[in-house]
Amino acid sequence: MEDLKLHGFWFSPFTMRVVWTLKLKGIAYENIEEDWVNKSPELLEYNPVYKKAPVLVHSGKPICESMIIVEYIDEIWPHYSLVPRDPYERAQARFWVNYADQMVPALFAALYFKCGAGEEKENPTEKIWEHLKVIEDQCLSDKRKFFGGDTINIVDIAFGSLFKVLYTIEDVNEVKVIETEKFPLLHSWFNNFKNVTVIKENFPDREKMSATIKSIIEKALASS
Amino acid sequence: MEDLKLHGFWFSPFTMRVVWTLKLKGIAYENIEEDWVNKSPELLEYNPVYKKAPVLVHSGKPICESMIIVEYIDEIWPHYSLVPRDPYERAQARFWVNYADQMVPALFAALYFKCGAGEEKENPTEKIWEHLKVIEDQCLSDKRKFFGGDTINIVDIAFGSLFKVLYTIEDVNEVKVIETEKFPLLHSWFNNFKNVTVIKENFPDREKMSATIKSIIEKALASS
Numbered sequence: 001m002e003d004l005k006l007h008g009f010w011f012s013p014f015t016m017r018v019v020w021t022l023k024l025k026g027i028a029y030e031n032i033e034e035d036w037v038n039k040s041p042e043l044l045e046y047n048p049v050y051k052k053a054p055v056l057v058h059s060g061k062p063i064c065e066s067m068i069i070v071e072y073i074d075e076i077w078p079h080y081s082l083v084p085r086d087p088y089e090r091a092q093a094r095f096w097v098n099y100a101d102q103m104v105p106a107l108f109a110a111l112y113f114k115c116g117a118g119e120e121k122e123n124p125t126e127k128i129w130e131h132l133k134v135i136e137d138q139c140l141s142d143k144r145k146f147f148g149g150d151t152i153n154i155v156d157i158a159f160g161s162l163f164k165v166l167y168t169i170e171d172v173n174e175v176k177v178i179e180t181e182k183f184p185l186l187h188s189w190f191n192n193f194k195n196v197t198v199i200k201e202n203f204p205d206r207e208k209m210s211a212t213i214k215s216i217i218e219k220a221l222a223s224s
Numbered sequence: 225m226e227d228l229k230l231h232g233f234w235f236s237p238f239t240m241r242v243v244w245t246l247k248l249k250g251i252a253y254e255n256i257e258e259d260w261v262n263k264s265p266e267l268l269e270y271n272p273v274y275k276k277a278p279v280l281v282h283s284g285k286p287i288c289e290s291m292i293i294v295e296y297i298d299e300i301w302p303h304y305s306l307v308p309r310d311p312y313e314r315a316q317a318r319f320w321v322n323y324a325d326q327m328v329p330a331l332f333a334a335l336y337f338k339c340g341a342g343e344e345k346e347n348p349t350e351k352i353w354e355h356l357k358v359i360e361d362q363c364l365s366d367k368r369k370f371f372g373g374d375t376i377n378i379v380d381i382a383f384g385s386l387f388k389v390l391y392t393i394e395d396v397n398e399v400k401v402i403e404t405e406k407f408p409l410l411h412s413w414f415n416n417f418k419n420v421t422v423i424k425e426n427f428p429d430r431e432k433m434s435a436t437i438k439s440i441i442e443k444a445l446a447s448s
Contacts (some may be wrong), residue, residue, distance in 0.1 A: 049323065049358055063315045065322055087299040091287045099273065099291055125330040134273055 004029040007043045008054040011209045014066035015054040021070045023198045025080045076121035082154050091156035103131045110169045140185040171210035231267045232278040236435045237385035239278040245294045248424045262337045272311040302358035306378050324382035327355045334393045364409040395434035
């Protein structure tokens, strides 16, 4: 087995991206489940800037930031390639990976909205819909099964993990976010994505994930 | 000459990154100076998601987002390489490029602070100093001339353009941001950086840049 350790949280969409990448490529690794409240000294040492997971440690050397880790894995183990080989397609894929990261603040706002922090604010589901509309209209096509075409690429990994969070937002806020009629292509893509065997086998349980994240948010708000 | 067009703003730190990259590599291109108020229909068509410059158009195909463009250029024209070849060093460089992007909101907050929008807010220079301290302590070393070592890499390009903005913030806010005693390594690095011949030749005039950005901010605040 490679000297490969992943520090992460099973319910984190960012950790999920790395897990999916490693599993899709069939790379064995040691999973180190971090405690959200008491992060390990190793994690804090490996990621002194953000003090966040995931961190992948390869032969003692730490790599931080989920999509940087995904590209690193793809460079070291290029089989089942996730980053397009063509420079132009690669740039386009990175553009949408970057767009996925732009969505994150709206997702966090939506998660914290219901739990008491957002009474005076606009409902953040609207902002999420704006993002989904951009993806639906400008990035998807009914001619492709995945963002990557016939197989998954980095864009599927980036958006897939955030879509997993949309379920949690639906559960926490008791609203429908991924409306099928509004976003038929996205709906169809996400069905394709979560039915890929490796993704399905490493797709955290919806109920357990929603309960865990809800509890974390409630504790954070209570102590703030 | 390559069929290569750059839509940008001469005073934009993001456009600067692409200009420096093209000039360092000696690649000829057509410069299309955009009008900040009336962006060209081509720019809006090339970047429908953000409607922002820079956009590099290579043989009719648009690439958006400054650091994605820089990596694209480095892949197509690999001489005077800016992205480290070693996958681990590459991941580290991408981490710091990403960190540079995390600094942008603090820079914008500081620019808009003096011009009337920030009376009730905390002085954003403090936030910028926090970022600079992270870079000073964790990314720099007195053993290296540049972030890239003996030559410039993507981290120098990413931070260099933002440091150019720090001068503008100093002029607009009439404060000292890059304090030599606080950040001796950064101060020394930036001196090395701006003395690289190609950078020096393509370094927008400080006074003109500050005046232009100040005028844009004042107009934006007046119409908001």
